[in-house]
Amino acid sequence: MRSTCHLLTILALLILASQAFGAQAPTVFDFDREFYPYYPSLIKWNKSTAAFTPPETCRDCHPKQYKEWSGSVHNLAFHDPIYQGELNKAVKAVGHEISRQCEGCHSPAGMVTGEIKGPGISGLSPVASSGVSCDICHSISGVTHWQTPAHEPENGSMILTPGVDGKEGPTLIKRGPFKPADNCGGGFHDCAESTLHLRADLCASCHQVFHYDRHFPLEATYREWKSGAYAQNQILCQDCHMVDIQTFKKVADSFYKPLRSEYQHSFNGANYLLYYLAAAAANKAGNISEAAALKKKYEMAVERLKLAADLDIAPLYREGKLAEIKVTVKNLRAGHDLPTSLTNIRQMWLEISARDEKGNIVLQSGSIKADGALPENTRLFNSDGMGSNFHFAVDPWVVTSFSRHDTIPPKGSRIVYYGLPYNLATKNIALEVKLRYRQADQKVAESLLSAVPKDINLKEIYGLDTIPPLPVVDMVIKHATLPTEL
Numbered sequence: 001m002r003s004t005c006h007l008l009t010i011l012a013l014l015i016l017a018s019q020a021f022g023a024q025a026p027t028v029f030d031f032d033r034e035f036y037p038y039y040p041s042l043i044k045w046n047k048s049t050a051a052f053t054p055p056e057t058c059r060d061c062h063p064k065q066y067k068e069w070s071g072s073v074h075n076l077a078f079h080d081p082i083y084q085g086e087l088n089k090a091v092k093a094v095g096h097e098i099s100r101q102c103e104g105c106h107s108p109a110g111m112v113t114g115e116i117k118g119p120g121i122s123g124l125s126p127v128a129s130s131g132v133s134c135d136i137c138h139s140i141s142g143v144t145h146w147q148t149p150a151h152e153p154e155n156g157s158m159i160l161t162p163g164v165d166g167k168e169g170p171t172l173i174k175r176g177p178f179k180p181a182d183n184c185g186g187g188f189h190d191c192a193e194s195t196l197h198l199r200a201d202l203c204a205s206c207h208q209v210f211h212y213d214r215h216f217p218l219e220a221t222y223r224e225w226k227s228g229a230y231a232q233n234q235i236l237c238q239d240c241h242m243v244d245i246q247t248f249k250k251v252a253d254s255f256y257k258p259l260r261s262e263y264q265h266s267f268n269g270a271n272y273l274l275y276y277l278a279a280a281a282a283n284k285a286g287n288i289s290e291a292a293a294l295k296k297k298y299e300m301a302v303e304r305l306k307l308a309a310d311l312d313i314a315p316l317y318r319e320g321k322l323a324e325i326k327v328t329v330k331n332l333r334a335g336h337d338l339p340t341s342l343t344n345i346r347q348m349w350l351e352i353s354a355r356d357e358k359g360n361i362v363l364q365s366g367s368i369k370a371d372g373a374l375p376e377n378t379r380l381f382n383s384d385g386m387g388s389n390f391h392f393a394v395d396p397w398v399v400t401s402f403s404r405h406d407t408i409p410p411k412g413s414r415i416v417y418y419g420l421p422y423n424l425a426t427k428n429i430a431l432e433v434k435l436r437y438r439q440a441d442q443k444v445a446e447s448l449l450s451a452v453p454k455d456i457n458l459k460e461i462y463g464l465d466t467i468p469p470l471p472v473v474d475m476v477i478k479h480a481t482l483p484t485e486l
Helices: 002-024 055-059 065-067 081-094 099-108 108-112 221-226 239-240 243-254 272-284 286-308 443-451 458-462
Strands: 140-143 158-160 163-166 169-176 190-193 209-210 217-219 309-318 319-333 347-355 359-363 381-386 401-405 413-419 427-436 473-483
Touching: 055 065, 081 099, 081 272, 081 443, 081 458, 099 108, 108 158, 140 169, 209 221, 209 401, 217 221, 239 243, 243 286, 272 286, 272 458, 286 473, 309 427, 309 473, 319 347, 319 427
Parallel strands: 169 190
Antiparallel strands: 140 158, 163 169, 209 217, 309 319, 319 413, 347 359, 347 427, 381 401, 427 473
């Protein structure tokens, strides 16, 4: 009898313990919603009566920095028609709440103040419409990367503190990477030295974009950098994206640390399409000088892409006959993967053609079709997204994992083999191999640009009657003539 009671007692205790454990067990992506009041944006705002400062005000004392920032991807982040089309589609598909995640990085001040209430660019203050302006980066007082659902940087996990309230009213505080000089701020704002501005964590908040609910990393640029050789050699995002082309090349080739005088506020990267569209808008508006400046930024972005990678071509022979072409694609100078950001949207691919001595094609792959699509046999370096039903998906509010993820890590490479017909009736083949890049598939771009809000008239703003073919950048072109027999 005692043994039976003892056994029942143990069973009861085990059941109670399991129930208690089950009730207290945290979810995988556990976080405090009160801590993140703008969820799914993970921005925190130390709210005071200190207002955000329009970039035009900063220009008065910082004309050089303002000129560099003006027309940058940070400046254009909110007005980007591709972004606005995507945002409009997301709100219609999922609801208004999701827009805060996007707005938190494309216009942080506009989101936290509640000025931005959804897709569209009309009726907004200069602070809200200026995207990632001077005051955003220089008001960041901290980050909350560990407290996020994924316990790493995601979806704007930064703290904005543009100023504090005092007995005599608000005091603006602007933070930077160096010790402030005497009379810094000229009486308009106080200055504070910030070690955060000397770390890549500053950029990480917005350059890791996770699914708004499932917290899958749709964009993992910071993680790619942190896992690679650049982070190990103390080369930061700022060291490549806040310098000119020649300095960037030196940094990437030898892990050179730029001098303070070499940094700029241009924030140049691979998004040449945004510069391309903005230059078209400036031309349409008759602003020739602005269009010229944007064209230079466009050319700089294209040049970065051309410096980022390289190709090696090698023939493979079997029994003395040319059987395959081995192409090695190398990430030479990108401190993150190639491509990065929305890798299920970006397209980097190989186009190859081989001709016999009479000019006849014996091998072809990766040539863009008449409708702008790529053939099925194209060798792409990017990702394929899928939703929670494990079916192919493109839209970021649907994609919760990748079915294929084939990007090239920093200083890494990928090898592709192309088979050739047996017993080629030619002594040599002439080979052309291109590594090509565009921001998106043509149909995806058409879908997004067709979905822009009503206050973005593509014809009036950009002079677009129809969606043109997306510009393609040839990152590398190599030629070789190979004997078909040894």
